[in-house]
Amino acid sequence: MKAIALCLLSFLLPSLAHADDTVVAEYRGTAVTRSALGDAPGETLREQVLYPAIRDYLLANRAQWQPDPATVDRAVAAYRQSRACANPSAPPENPQTERYVATALLTTVSAQGWLHRRFGGGRLLFQQGGVEAFDATYRLLHQLQAEGVFRIHDPGLLTDAYEYWRRDHGAALLPESQAAEAFDPARLFASCEQIQRAGAIPAR
Template sequence: MRYPTILLIALLCGASSLALAESSPLAGTAWRLVEIQSMDDQVYVPEEGAEYSLELRDDGMVAIRADCQLGTGTWASDAPGQLRFGAIATTRALCPPGSLSERYLAQFQWVRSYVIEDEHLFLATMADGSIIELAPVEPSAPVATLFGEALRDVDATQLQEIILGRLFEHYADEQGIIAEPDEIAALLERLRAGRAAAGLDAETALSPEEREQLAVMQRDMARALIRHWKINRALHQEYGGRIIYQQLGPEPLDAYRAFLDAQQAAGAFSIHDPALSEAFWRYFTDESIHDFMAPGSDDETQAFAVPPWER
């Protein structure tokens, strides 16, 4: 639809009077996406069966569902009609073709104002003047809690990805685990040499812009691989136990379980849904689905002895 001029003006300008953020009428509300309208009159409507939601919690946290992806972050409304979102941390799921997931998530960093009209919420961005229309919904009961945040409407795979990702992030920050620039450079060089030896280096066919984009992606991948390996090594050093074979390298499964037990006991997370809890823990308790390294074997003793950027 094309929105009335008075609504667009209200959205784009916002209000000037001051109000406390905690008194915002948005606090404790939940919404579902109706459509996104760009300034060029392009309208994007959610695909049938997909879910796009926005939950603005009383504590200033926001929970977003964008089809197969989930996002968490913060929100603030320092004056009536004004609205800003902090950085949104998202899962890395790959949604099917035609999904609005990336487009929907990309809007929030640019949102600056809102209007509620006919019980619908309209958000306006400062980038291209997009208008995001949402309808009210009742928030569902939380299935889990992570660092005090309620998690809703997630399946077992998403729940495991969110909980492990946040816990590992927190652990890495506590332990000061980072990927150093020289480590990233060394791993990139090893990967480049491996591709060249296999005849898979096709960068010469790319434009300068495409090469730069590829280089950024490769650096991010190398950084993530190194950091993940260091987290695994630190967990194994702390908790010990058996190691399994995985595509991205050795994984200290017993250490994962001990770490999760400790985090759950400390109140970092809890899973309220029994079926989801059973599915979540199965990966760490069902030994039949894993390929363990033989105790005392070279594979086990060398699993975390040589970093991947030095092999």
């Protein structure tokens, strides 16, 4: 009996492995299999398919939104001044670190602002790393899907992948009326006057 059971398993196990490795999504030649989805299929598909598609779209259109050197210089100066006003006793930051931080935040604001304008505006999502063009990004993904840039073959898994943009994010969702301020590079860092009004530093 044991020999028969082992013989049966030798036939069954390859077929089960094949079923687990069914391709459920594709992006630029990279296949995502069902066995790779784990316990959070929507999150996995966003990490492996949707977010890379957004990133590559932005990189392909970098000339449309990338800030010019003068804008970067102004952002660095604004960051330096804002940091000094918020904590006058803090030692100066390394210039390379200043430029890295300011450029990273400015790049995010510029890219998200461009997406917001290009894909019909809509609500914003306040995130720790900056404001996201929430509704506009959702429209971009539908366009990329329609163009065949990525494919998620199972309708249920597609719903799971898009769940992030259908979820109620509560107070973190901001109205479109705040877009002009949120995506204004000149307002990226708080001014000394704003910090003073907030009570962080004494009036001089």
